[in-house]
Amino acid sequence: MKEITRKQIQRADLVFRGRMSRTTFLDHPAFCYSFESSGFKDYIFGATTGPSIGIDNLFHEMAHAIDFVLTGDDIKRRTLGGRFNFEVNMVSINGRLYEQLETSQCTMRECRAFAIQMKLMHIVGFKTNLESMAANYAHLTIWLPDWYLIEGDNETERVEWCKNHIMKLYNEYDDQSILNAFQIWLDSIQHIKQSVKAS
């Protein structure tokens, strides 16, 4: 998807709101987004990554939120401080904690997020080619710390594996469960924000 400059934010916001108006989420009090921030901070989905701004970044962050719900993660723990906490699972070996990197969980999480992102973007009416979208996203996975654990003898084979995995996941997710999961997420965040305020 094309990158957008600061001057184009207003236009991008109109496009984003137009797409999202196919859902009920724009009116949810916990649905906050910004074209000025990145990731998920202060309970706000951000559209920037590094120097670039893009609507698809918003959908990517929303996809991580949906993934936390679908995988049954503890939403309160994952959003401590109002931001995503992506820490990997730790294993205890002889009383010491180690990162469980042998499970390729970072790459698997990103593959799920990309598949959910594609699903969500299609639900709200983006008509992007699935295969090329999955191929683009698969190329981004090579920067992940546990990517070398993915099946394959070389970079081309691993990227191909990730692309196929993203497509497989995409076909497994159904529209309604994606939308339901995001509703659960927003309701949970609303509840968390209220309890933070009250304490």
Ligand SMILES: [Zn+2]
């Ligand atoms: Zn991600």
